[in-house]
Amino acid sequence: MRRGLVLGVLLGLGSAHAGPTSKPTVLFEARWTSSGTRVVTKLFSTGMWTRRATTPGAPSDSDSGRLQTRTLSEISAALRAAKWKRIKAQATCLDVETTPIEIFVDGKKRYTVVPCGGWEIDDASTKALQLVQIEPVDYIEI
Helix, strand or coil, X not given: CCEEEEECCCCCCCCCCCCCCCXXXXXXXXXXXXXXXXXXXXXXXXXXXXXXXXXXXXXXXXXXXXXXXHHHHHHHHHHHHCCCCEEECCCCCCCCCCCCEEEEECCEXXXXXXXXXXXXXXXXXXXXXXXXXXXXXXCCCC
8 A cells, every 4th residue: 555644734623813914924834746646735824724736637636724723833833943953763664655745844945754764853843743743644546
């Protein structure tokens, strides 16, 4: 079974929203491609998130929602605390999946997750990724 990485920020509905003159900014973005399907997930400063999957020759698939205010606050704090420092992986990896995921925070590329790439990131950065729930799941055809 093919596996990919999906950003699962489906944490519930809330009431976080920007003021009338605020333009939402992208707090967090994850991009990955697997078997020709490109998936881009974004979390905005308003708490809104979007996920768009595109496959050449097929209609795109989109989903969106809004995080609870408390959840957005926790994620924002974790992203600010993240150092994105790469450290040598301690464990030997036997996984064969090599689909990289590019991680962007505040519009800047901070890290590329490469399963079995030989590198990990610091604890604060790992916590930030856990809060936005980047985790391996069975890949679902889109």
